[in-house]
Amino acid sequence: MNQPxxxxxxxxxxVDIRDVRLSLGGRQILKGITFSIPRxxxxxxxxxxxxxxTTLLNLFGGRLKPDAGQVIVDGxxxxxxxxxxxxxxxxxxxxxxxxxxxxxxxxxxxxxAFPIREHTRLSEPILRKVVLMKLETVGLRGARQLMPSExxxxxxxxxxxxxxxxxxxxMIMYDEPFxxxxxxxxGVIAKLIRELNQSLGITSIVVSHDVPETCSISDYAYxxxxxxxxxxxxxxxxxxxKSEYVRQFMDGLPEGPVPYQYPAGDxxxxxxxxxx
Amino acid sequence: xxxxxALGGIVINSVERLGxxxxxxxxxxxxxxxxxxxxxxxxxxxxxVGVLTLLIILVSGLFVGMVLGLQGYNTLxxxxxxxxxxxxxxxxLVRELGPVVTALLFAGRAGSALTAEIGLMKATEQIAGMExxxxxxxxxxxxxxxxxxxxxxxxLAALFSAIGVLGGHLVGVGLLGVDAGAFWSxxxxxxxxxxxxxxxxxxxxxxxxxxxxxxxxxxxxxxxTSEGVASATNxxxxxxxxxxxxxxxxxxxLTLGEx
Numbered sequence: 036m037n038q039p040x041x042x043x044x045x046x047x048x049x050v051d052i053r054d055v056r057l058s059l060g061g062r063q064i065l066k067g068i069t070f071s072i073p074r075x076x077x078x079x080x081x082x083x084x085x086x087x088x089t090t091l092l093n094l095f096g097g098r099l100k101p102d103a104g105q106v107i108v109d110g111x112x113x114x115x116x117x118x119x120x121x122x123x124x125x126x127x128x129x130x131x132x133x134x135x136x137x138x139x140x141x142x143x144x145x146x147x148a149f150p151i152r153e154h155t156r157l158s159e160p161i162l163r164k165v166v167l168m169k170l171e172t173v174g175l176r177g178a179r180q181l182m183p184s185e186x187x188x189x190x191x192x193x194x195x196x197x198x199x200x201x202x203x204x205x206m207i208m209y210d211e212p213f214x215x216x217x218x219x220x221x222g223v224i225a226k227l228i229r230e231l232n233q234s235l236g237i238t239s240i241v242v243s244h245d246v247p248e249t250c251s252i253s254d255y256a257y258x259x260x261x262x263x264x265x266x267x268x269x270x271x272x273x274x275x276x277k278s279e280y281v282r283q284f285m286d287g288l289p290e291g292p293v294p295y296q297y298p299a300g301d302x303x304x305x306x307x308x309x310x311x
Numbered sequence: 312x313x314x315x316x317a318l319g320g321i322v323i324n325s326v327e328r329l330g331x332x333x334x335x336x337x338x339x340x341x342x343x344x345x346x347x348x349x350x351x352x353x354x355x356x357x358x359x360v361g362v363l364t365l366l367i368i369l370v371s372g373l374f375v376g377m378v379l380g381l382q383g384y385n386t387l388x389x390x391x392x393x394x395x396x397x398x399x400x401x402x403x404l405v406r407e408l409g410p411v412v413t414a415l416l417f418a419g420r421a422g423s424a425l426t427a428e429i430g431l432m433k434a435t436e437q438i439a440g441m442e443x444x445x446x447x448x449x450x451x452x453x454x455x456x457x458x459x460x461x462x463x464x465x466x467l468a469a470l471f472s473a474i475g476v477l478g479g480h481l482v483g484v485g486l487l488g489v490d491a492g493a494f495w496s497x498x499x500x501x502x503x504x505x506x507x508x509x510x511x512x513x514x515x516x517x518x519x520x521x522x523x524x525x526x527x528x529x530x531x532x533x534x535x536t537s538e539g540v541a542s543a544t545n546x547x548x549x550x551x552x553x554x555x556x557x558x559x560x561x562x563x564x565l566t567l568g569e570x
Contacts, residue, residue: 096443098439098442098443122445122447123445125442125443125444125445126444126445128443129443129444130440130443132436132439132440133436134435134436136435136436136437136439136440137437138437138440139432139435139437149444149446150444150446153444153445153446153451154445154446198444202444
């Protein structure tokens, strides 16, 4: 965990992003961003809301295409893949959505069984064993008959995690895994992310703005702001960074390089004018 | 000038949307082929879309038939041909009211439910989640619902007509004293299988395809917010109703061959 290593300089990277630019709805989200995700580690991507973190995950998964630059996952250029190849790649990656994105019409058991039923022809007894093992990993074997509407936020996310690992992917992307959870659930999710990374040897990418939780579990951290990487290093290095951007984010300061005010005209003039 | 520009914008948007809807239909039809070996997914949807719509269809059919019986009797009796009541009720239902009213009710009950369900699945990232699990949501979610609607609609229309005839019988024979033998035999003689029943079936199949297509497309294309899903549901009912009424005229004109 304290190895002084840089993902960007490592030869064995699972994901390589090179000079990626992307505009959505007329706004430039990514402005030439370059970084790599090392294999088998927990890498954090931190940054404020709207800094383009989730957009990055969508690029890895091929749900968005960059305007320019390269997105390479496991040696394959994602934007150039055909639909069938993209689906083959996606079978080896999992994305844990912020909301969990469980299927509301299926029980917990069926939610976890869903990817197996879609992609394999396992017999029912074996499928049952696999699903129960994954549910046991997240501590929810007893909740298998519940419907998603009966779960708390933390439980829903754990079920989604069980569903994400059921096909034994090479990488899991966590989109804001701690948002909206109580401290106990946060701790449980953090422990699970770390444990799964070690026991299954999965590459984990944690996108979050929750500084302490994310730093506690990650091997390497990137800070994204204004569509670029504004800081990187081990969590300890990032926390001691002198960069103004990094300091503002890590210390949660309202004013700094990221302005508090949304750009607006002169205040007095605005008040004196009659119309909105 | 601005009005012209706005008008142009609306036309371009509509054409673009129609294009997207057509491509979407093509993908759904492709996805439908893959459902042959997983037909249980379609059966589930026939239940959700069809069986759960049964109550409103049967009750409406009964009352429409009863009203036809009353109105028809009052008009026919003036010409001394009250015995033709069975024929009048059956033809009105099988050729027109059965398919059209069923389609309108179907759009209101099942179509809006389909749009809301798919729109909410999109809003809660279930569709995105499925894509990320390498499962094509068009094959897994949209195609079964589409086929379910297309299969359910003609069956519902047939049931509507059948119970409507019973409603007409109830009022005509039971209350107004039309001869039961005349009621049924006139119907049997006058209703042609090809010209009347088959035309009605063709109509209900076409309405089924159009209503379900609109419903699933609006859901899939909805802006993933509560407001977006609400307006998509709204559009489903409005567009389906307009499409059904417009197509009904065209299909009737084609089958009668007089326009």
